[in-house]
Amino acid sequence: MVKRYLTVTSLPDTLALLRTGFTCTPSCERVELLRAVGRITAGPVFARYSVPEVHLAAMDGIAVLSTETQGAGEQHPVTLKQAVRVNTGNVVPPRYDAVIMIEDVHIDNDRFTIRKAVSPWQHIRPAGEDIGESEMALPSRHRIRPHDIGALAAYGITELEVLTVRIGLIPTGSELVSYGNRPAPGQVVESNTMMAEAMMGTLGATCTRYPVVRDDPAEIRKSLERAVAENDLVIISAGSSAGTKDYTADVIAELGEVLVHGIAIKPGKPAIIGRIDKKPIIGMPGYPLSALTVLREIVTPLIHAFGLPVPSFGLVDARLTVSVPKDIGSDEFLLCTLGLVGDSWVLSPLSRGAGVQMSAVRSNAYLRIPAGAEGCEAGNKVTATLTVSRGEAEKALLITGSHDPLLDYLADTLQQKGVELHSTHVGSMGGIISLKKNECHAAPMHLLAENGDYNIPYLEKYLPDEEIILLCVAERQQGIVSRDGIGFNDLPRHQFINRQRGSGTRMLLDHELTLRGIDPEMIRGYEREVTTHLAVALAVKSGEADAGMCVYSAAKALGLQFIPVATERYEIAFRREHLDDMRVSELCAAIVSPAFKRIMDRLGGYDTRDTGVRRVLP
């Protein structure tokens, strides 16, 4: 068996190579003005004529010679010898050098009498006031904004030359099905070139996606030759690692040269940089988040080297919520949720799995941990890069704690109020800790205490003397999910799927096991943990497990059987001081809204009689 290893190049060395290894000349195209929004000017744009071209009246009134008005006053009306009626926007006739508003003129047939002198050029829009003939309206490499369009149209511009980079995208992989087809198990929808086209398009590049190519060197070669001929830059998706079916590097080497195979970034390590006919060729890894990282960290700087400006949302200093260990040697890029809690920004890393595209969907920032670092400690100040504007990031409502499918529907409801709910599933206890550290706005929980009450005893213990408001979302039904109606007492005879330690559902399970005298050791799969209700139901549906504990709505969503075990109080806790925070007040309003009640009724398993009930601590 042949084993090939990558020789990784550091990110700074790779970027230096991108700057020096290619003569990047962008392409140009002429576009009609209205289609130019978001595009990049290829050269400076000049006004074709002055605007206005001649002096215009800025008011409805009369055009006058200012010298004739001298001496006029309340007691000294002057009847003008020379004056002419003008409306706003009319041309001021030659020699006239001021306009008097119609309200200030006494009109008697054709005679105009005034009682106030005027200074020259009053109420006149002089020729060239907006822009002069031949003046530069826009510089080169300017991204055209919507309001630029009106100005350019007024200055006589009907079409203009814009920059682009023609990018050829070649998807490779025998496991790929093309977009629109249902993948069989082990198959994947070819989505990375679609993401690339969407991302590169916003930079002003023009992408061509070529048909999917199987893992066959001859086919890859044929497609690559064509793409190189037709584009300024080619991206080959997947096949860039060093496995037995990774032919990308070999084919590039055959047609040109491989400059880098393996970049010290994570995710995204098995990337390739090659050169064919002086053009850059990028081998992009197949994992979606590896592809995303290579597009952002490697291809985007290359597009910039071609002369296209890259928009930046800027940086934010934030407090990291969890420790992130990492190996020395690679720059690691972590997708994160960023939110403003009180006065300080809080940054929570999302799942690091390179296949978890939802991390990208959920993120609004990312953190780069440099190659030399061994990671970052929880609580440290770090500098995150925004992937949305700061104004958008300020809309984030951070919800950390127990998971319930309702959170997605709350997010959906809140989105309509301009609030973006980001939930992190760390279990009820994790939520209490997060609330204590001021790292979230609100914490959902359902912790059964020995006295039979929910949540309050835990908050009193972990956040003593803090002013906390606890808002009831619903009393929800927990039970045993299965394909064929397994009950709690039957658990020892079946394969189980568990929830993680610290989650309220796990505590409920353990409580029920103790009540009924069942030893956890007797339950096969007790040690296999997942973090959401839906993950439990999915494991049951797929046959991986026979039973698990989850809320009714998760079982119902997948059409599974459900035997109720207990009802528990699912509440959301937040600090009283955040009650005036628009995001938190909208959260409260959403929970008690009739629309949300209808959703809970439809999902099933939620008793909403106590919904909206507030309990206040201390």
Add this chain to the structure above:
Amino acid sequence: MVKRYLTVTSLPDTLALLRTGFTCTPSCERVELLRAVGRITAGPVFARYSVPEVHLAAMDGIAVLSTETQGAGEQHPVTLKQAVRVNTGNVVPPRYDAVIMIEDVHIDNDRFTIRKAVSPWQHIRPAGEDIGESEMALPSRHRIRPHDIGALAAYGITELEVLTVRIGLIPTGSELVSYGNRPAPGQVVESNTMMAEAMMGTLGATCTRYPVVRDDPAEIRKSLERAVAENDLVIISAGSSAGTKDYTADVIAELGEVLVHGIAIKPGKPAIIGRIDKKPIIGMPGYPLSALTVLREIVTPLIHAFGLPVPSFGLVDARLTVSVPKDIGSDEFLLCTLGLVGDSWVLSPLSRGAGVQMSAVRSNAYLRIPAGAEGCEAGNKVTATLTVSRGEAEKALLITGSHDPLLDYLADTLQQKGVELHSTHVGSMGGIISLKKNECHAAPMHLLAENGDYNIPYLEKYLPDEEIILLCVAERQQGIVSRDGIGFNDLPRHQFINRQRGSGTRMLLDHELTLRGIDPEMIRGYEREVTTHLAVALAVKSGEADAGMCVYSAAKALGLQFIPVATERYEIAFRREHLDDMRVSELCAAIVSPAFKRIMDRLGGYDTRDTGVRRVLP
């Protein structure tokens, strides 16, 4: 003569009316996934199936039963009874619960031997790791970003329902020529509906522009009836004031009702809000910046009421550079240039003329001065609204002082380096004051002192003990511009156009007049001031004046005669502490670049022998 007045409604009352006066129901349309970037989801989007659907190998290696590996160690190799070769992405066969990397396996024919036990689920991507079947991938009213596209494609989404508001745009005005035609004097290119289409399009609205309608009530009525039938919202451009040819309000009243005629905002006061068939009808004023303000402050909140989210770039606290007086009663919106000088944000208002579209082109923020305020004082802290991301605003290089056409070309050159040059033309002395107050990065100047030197004596006087670097741009030629070769001594016989007090060109003129014993009183038009070289040349070209003083390049750009008077040193001053600021260092690099020298040679009138020479104070 009929005179009609507007009864203005305050902005808060107008916005309240927009929220309560209409039942705004957005329209929906299905779009193909790749065309959905920037559009707004109409409902939540759910994954069609789990991704991955089954457990997959996360590494190249062998799938094993973890129980079989127990007890394996360096000294205790275990040859597995059950194991199967898998590559990354392959389906892990049923019952197998871990993957061992190929590097850690000894292979002998079909026998796999290992020396390390593994825990269950090692190197397996569990089913649903990314997303579970039926899970919500995106909430409603979410603006689709480029990286969402890849995720949705992977989750089986090929097209989706997006929200829109159908907006009908009716341009009215007999003075309008449609886009693409050269306007005669007094005519205007119809550009406001193009700006509206571009602006509203970025919010997710779908615009239809109807043909230009003359100022004729019957024609306006016909167009409006059609637009109301075909759209959710109609905007009538111009005719919204109370002049003799302003029919918009009358026509709306005929077909429905006028709710507001006149809004207490500036610019934008003569706006109309009407209702026909329960649909909102907006009368948008004709001045482009009035139209822009109404689109941003009135139409955008209305689009939001229809359920489309409005992106926000957030707010910035900044120091205002000049006092802005204003009358009480209207909310005034000032377009501004915002930049970061040292550690503090500085905000400079641009021209307030409602016809000056270049103010919009040059702006990156705006300031709202509330109705109750009498204006804002220079030096005050104000809160500006960004119209670009904070990251983009951080690229602004603020240049304040003497004007030269070269500044536009410097802006063009710097744009390629990611620096956005914003120049404010306040004359050389104004630049020195701005530099002193730390309200700009650099100040261009050409101030002739009594000792015959340029600039240094003034900097020593006004910025004593400050460390200043003065970089020579060029020695430039000033002279008399005319249509037919007027010389300096002939000035008293002709109509003159002057530059503003405080400008170096004005000081040079006065110096030359004194030298030659010419009394300024003798020069007709001496009191008529404009602020740029090109404005001087334009006044001469249009016949408004016969002569003026400007640099050679401005005369050459308009094909006018030029008689040289003097050569002067045009230098740019900046604080030494800003030398490390990337924007300032790029400015220095641009000035000495060969490309910029070629531009100066081409424009003419610039002696570049001293270009790049630095003088340091003190």
